[in-house]
Amino acid sequence: MHTVADFILEAAENSSEAGSSSICVKARLEDGIWDVEVADDGEWTLEEGKCSTKGAGRGRALKLLAQRAESWHLEKGNGTVLSFRMADDGSLDDLYPALLPLFLRDGDVEVSLGYGNRSVAVSTSMLKKMNAFPEGASGIRGFRSLLEGIIRR
Amino acid sequence: MAKLSLSDLHDIREREGKKLKMRDIHGRTVHVVVAMGTSGIEKGAKFTLNAIADEVEKKGLEDVIITQTGSAAPAPEPVVEVFIPGKGLTVYGSVDAEKAKRIVDEHLAGGKPVEDLRIDLEGGV
Numbered sequence: 001m002h003t004v005a006d007f008i009l010e011a012a013e014n015s016s017e018a019g020s021s022s023i024c025v026k027a028r029l030e031d032g033i034w035d036v037e038v039a040d041d042g043e044w045t046l047e048e049g050k051c052s053t054k055g056a057g058r059g060r061a062l063k064l065l066a067q068r069a070e071s072w073h074l075e076k077g078n079g080t081v082l083s084f085r086m087a088d089d090g091s092l093d094d095l096y097p098a099l100l101p102l103f104l105r106d107g108d109v110e111v112s113l114g115y116g117n118r119s120v121a122v123s124t125s126m127l128k129k130m131n132a133f134p135e136g137a138s139g140i141r142g143f144r145s146l147l148e149g150i151i152r153r
Numbered sequence: 154m155a156k157l158s159l160s161d162l163h164d165i166r167e168r169e170g171k172k173l174k175m176r177d178i179h180g181r182t183v184h185v186v187v188a189m190g191t192s193g194i195e196k197g198a199k200f201t202l203n204a205i206a207d208e209v210e211k212k213g214l215e216d217v218i219i220t221q222t223g224s225a226a227p228a229p230e231p232v233v234e235v236f237i238p239g240k241g242l243t244v245y246g247s248v249d250a251e252k253a254k255r256i257v258d259e260h261l262a263g264g265k266p267v268e269d270l271r272i273d274l275e276g277g278v
Contacts, residue, residue, distance in 0.1 A: 006194050013189060017223055061191050097203050101189060104202065104219050136215040140206050 002064055003091035004034050005098040010061040011038035011082050012102055012109070018042030018080065021107045028114035032088050033070065041079040095120070095147040103127065103134055103143070120150045183217045183261055185209075188232040190224020197249060198231035204250035205233070208257035217261055228272060235260055246272035 002010065008025055015023045020042030027036040065072050065084055072084035092098050092113065099122065103109055110123040127133040132142035187193075187202040202221060209217050225232035229246035233256060236242045243266045245256060252270055259267050 002194065006199065009189065009199065010191060010194060013221075013223060064191065097199070100206055101199055101202050101221060104187075104206075104221050106220065134206065135218050137210045137213045137217075138215060140210040144210070 002068060003089050004036070004086050005091035007061070007065055007068070007084065007086065008036060008038065008098075009101050010064070011036075012040075012105065014061055014082075015040035015042050015080070016105060016107065020079070023107060023109050025102070025109070025111045027092070027112070029088055029092075029116070034086050034088055034092070035083075036086070037081060037083040039079060039081045095150065096144050099147060100134060100140075100143065122147070122150075182238060183214075184234075184236040185217060185219045185261070186234040186236070187219065187221045188223065188225035188228075188230060188234075189221040190230075192224050193230040193232070196230045200250045201231040201233065201248050201253045204253040205257055208254045209261070212257060212262050214257070214261055232272075235266075244272055245270045 004027075008027065012023050012025065015038065018040070020040035022041055024039045025036070026039075027034055029035075062072070062074065069084040069086045072082070075081040075083075095113075099111060102111065103122075103124065108124045110121070112121045113119065124133065127143065127146070130142065130146065132139065132146045134140045134143040185205060187198055187205065189198050189202065198221075202219065205219055209219065224230075228244075231246075231248045233245045233248045233253065234242060235245070235256065243260065245252070245267065248256065248270065252267075255267055256270065259265055
């Protein structure tokens with residue numbers, strides 16, 4: 001069953017399928033509920049209500065999201081924004097396994113996570129500057145060290 | 154300078170094309186792609202990808218770049234593709250975390266594809 005982290009990944013994958021080159025993830029945890037927003041510069045390609053497993057993006061994952069999330073909303077226009085609210089399931093407690101798949105993709109990614117009065121921000125450009133972009137063994141090691149050092153819940 | 158034949162031009166294009174592909178994977182020589190669509194995630198592709206990254210890190214393999222792509226359905230997911238310039242593409246199916254470690258150990262580090270895990274991407278196993 002898809003976790004909160006899985007749905008963020010799913011949203012990012014759908015953004016890629018919709019042709020986006022940059023993805024911005026903002027997520028805040030409050031009172032046990034994650035408020036997530038995934039914004040990108042891609043194009044909504046599906047007609048309203050249609051589902052597709054590949055190519056057109058966004059379809060099947062939205063169906064799963066509708067079943068699991070407390071609420072969700074997709075805004076299309078100049079780029080798209082997918083937002084959803086979901087009960088915390090612990091899948092974002094350990095940042096390294098949660099965020100690794102997100103950064104192992106084409107395009108630029110920015111992630112901002114908020115937990116109460118703490119927050120963490122990670123981006124493709126920041127990782128590259130810090131030699132912590134997960135390419136090759138040392139990059140993966142740098143990525144792991146960075147995330148393990150940033151925040152502990 | 155001697156005139157180039159059509160065959161020469163084809164060779165140049167192929168050679169430069171391969172170099173271009175290497176630049177696309179940032180100069181690394183081995184490209185591992187994990188299919189991460191909805192069905193892949195449902196079947197544990199995230200654990201597969203993390204296992205590959207962990208093993209690449211443990212083995213100290215600098216020449217490997219790992220990326221992800223969309224769904225590989227109807228192939229048996231999780232699907233992992235390994236591309237090595239000059240050696241071609243190997244596709245693996247039903248790759249859980251344990252099989253992912255074998256792929257890194259035997260294929261990426263050892264140079265030998267894991268035959269019992271290979272699949273034909275179009276037709277399945």
